[in-house]
Amino acid sequence: MSVVSGAVRRMVLGTTPPVLTTLLVVLSALACACTGGDSTVSKTPTNTIASPSSTPPSPGQPSAPVKPKLPSTKDDCAVNLKDPAVASAIALLPPAPNNEATWNPVPVAGNYNKCAPLSAIIVAADTHEPQPPTRAVFFHLGGVISHGVPDTYGYNAIDLSASTLDTVVLNFSNGIPGLESVVSFRWNGTGVEKVQQAGQ
Numbered sequence: 001m002s003v004v005s006g007a008v009r010r011m012v013l014g015t016t017p018p019v020l021t022t023l024l025v026v027l028s029a030l031a032c033a034c035t036g037g038d039s040t041v042s043k044t045p046t047n048t049i050a051s052p053s054s055t056p057p058s059p060g061q062p063s064a065p066v067k068p069k070l071p072s073t074k075d076d077c078a079v080n081l082k083d084p085a086v087a088s089a090i091a092l093l094p095p096a097p098n099n100e101a102t103w104n105p106v107p108v109a110g111n112y113n114k115c116a117p118l119s120a121i122i123v124a125a126d127t128h129e130p131q132p133p134t135r136a137v138f139f140h141l142g143g144v145i146s147h148g149v150p151d152t153y154g155y156n157a158i159d160l161s162a163s164t165l166d167t168v169v170l171n172f173s174n175g176i177p178g179l180e181s182v183v184s185f186r187w188n189g190t191g192v193e194k195v196q197q198a199g200q
Contacts, residue, residue: 117187169184
């Protein structure tokens with residue numbers, strides 16, 4: 001600013017008034033344009049939003065690690081009495097016929113397999129009796145078979161060694177030798193049928 005003022009003084013002393021006025025206007029405009037001044041533009045902050053980089057990392061730069069999918073360690077077609085379908089089926093059973101008791105949610109025995117054409121569980125009535133009533137519940141490919149099933153009350157065991165993917169062998173034993181019952185049930189393609197009854 002002092003350099004401009006000194007130059008103006010020298011010019012003013014050697015010029016005429018109309019030229020002087022014009023010169024002062026031009027120099028004032030130049031002085032304002034050259035200095036930072038107090039303009040609104042210079043004081044207005046700019047908001048800059050940084051966008052995430054869409055460029056992939058360079059070959060030498062490590063990228064975020066990707067976790068590999070581990071193979072399933074459990075066999076989906078294995079016997080599983082803790083499958084949610086088992087608990088759901090037990091919860092939907094009507095009460096036991098003689099005492100109106102509900103059924104214990106934990107099966108006594110079973111070979112439930114959601115891949116088998118026929119599998120079964122044995123449930124006991126939720127009573128305090130030493131030998132509560134029992135029944136079998138059949139499943140086809142993991143879904144409970146609720147209609148068209150032969151009577152399954154009283155069976156209290158499954159012969160796992162004699163059962164196959166489409167046949168379930170149920171046992172009834174009251175602890176008296178010679179009075180055991182063994183009955184086979186088979187999936188015939190459309191439903192459950194009683195195949196064999198022995199020991200009665």
